[in-house]
Amino acid sequence: MPRPHIPNALRRLVIERARGLCEYCLVHQDDRPESHQIDHILALKHGGETVNDNLALACAVCNNYKGADLASIDPFDRSIVPLFNPRTQNWHDHFRLDAARIIGLTPTGDARRRSCYISTMKNAYTSARN
């Protein structure tokens, strides 16, 4: 599916709202070698639109890992765990930072028990930096 055109004003709004931080792992775009990307939280292939409430600023690692996914499978009980949505959920309700690691606090973010994509992304990012 071709990438949609995102008007510059809308792109700027998304970047400013996120204060330059990836809304999934909180890495600032100045700390990444490439610019952050505009993520469609609900992917276009699932009917997501290019509107403010469906867009998030994401680093390339998070955006590529998430792709068009909406949920992950809990490896322990095989339940479906919705992915974190930065427009409808508060990051700090689901995660906390412990130095450079993201610790999950809920089923959506519990990195200790669940194979949440965001912890995987953060681990991949941390490993790539070390």
Ligand SMILES: [Zn+2]
């Ligand atoms: Zn990220």
